[in-house]
Amino acid sequence: MSNTGDSVIVRFVTEDDKEGWQGLWRSFQDFYSVSFPNELDEFNFKRFLDPNVKMWAAVAVDSTSGKIIGMINFLSHMTTWDFKDKVYINDLYVDESSRVKGVGRELIQFVYEEADKLDTPNVYWCTDESNHRAQLLYTKIGYKAPKSLYKRNGY
Numbered sequence: 001m002s003n004t005g006d007s008v009i010v011r012f013v014t015e016d017d018k019e020g021w022q023g024l025w026r027s028f029q030d031f032y033s034v035s036f037p038n039e040l041d042e043f044n045f046k047r048f049l050d051p052n053v054k055m056w057a058a059v060a061v062d063s064t065s066g067k068i069i070g071m072i073n074f075l076s077h078m079t080t081w082d083f084k085d086k087v088y089i090n091d092l093y094v095d096e097s098s099r100v101k102g103v104g105r106e107l108i109q110f111v112y113e114e115a116d117k118l119d120t121p122n123v124y125w126c127t128d129e130s131n132h133r134a135q136l137l138y139t140k141i142g143y144k145a146p147k148s149l150y151k152r153n154g155y
């Protein structure tokens, strides 16, 4: 259930949202103690707006102030396990002052709805084992898959 009512609007990014998205993208990097080059911001934003690339970003906007208070980046990829693509949520971030008000849930709900529209309803994502706050939300909107994530050394 959404508890933001009409106070928050979730929609795909437009060209005008770059600065707002970028602010949250930087905070997201701080949260994960990583730092990507500024050129990657440009590269990502171009991909979000390119209708030929299956990578998107949506933002949550406070309808009173017009401020961007949340972002979610997601993409679609093929899988040998199905005829249909799967949707992967790459990044999710809600501004600290707007948390625990249902914004994160609405952002994931938006991805679910878009995935349904694309007829690729299989949506997944991962998080750090230590990210208990995020998992409080995730166990309500999805389920924890019995998997472990492995990576190539050095990546």
Ligand SMILES: CC(C)(COP(=O)(O)OP(=O)(O)OC[C@H]1O[C@@H](n2cnc3c(N)ncnc32)[C@H](O)[C@@H]1OP(=O)(O)O)[C@@H](O)C(=O)NCCC(=O)NCCS
Pocket (backbone or CB within 6 Å): 001, 031, 091, 092, 093, 094, 095, 098, 099, 100, 101, 102, 103, 104, 105, 106, 126, 127, 128, 131, 133, 134, 135, 136, 137, 138, 140
């Ligand atoms: C994780 C994050 C996106 C959650 O966003 P949010 O807007 O606070 O989450 P919501 O308010 O939509 O939470 C939805 C549910 O989770 C619960 N929840 C979320 N955070 C909680 C907290 N700190 N304490 C208790 N419950 C919490 C809420 O009770 C809510 O349940 P309800 O809808 O049944 O009432 C946000 O905390 C964040 O940006 N964290 C930093 C970045 C991060 O961890 N990103 C995810 C990386 S995978």
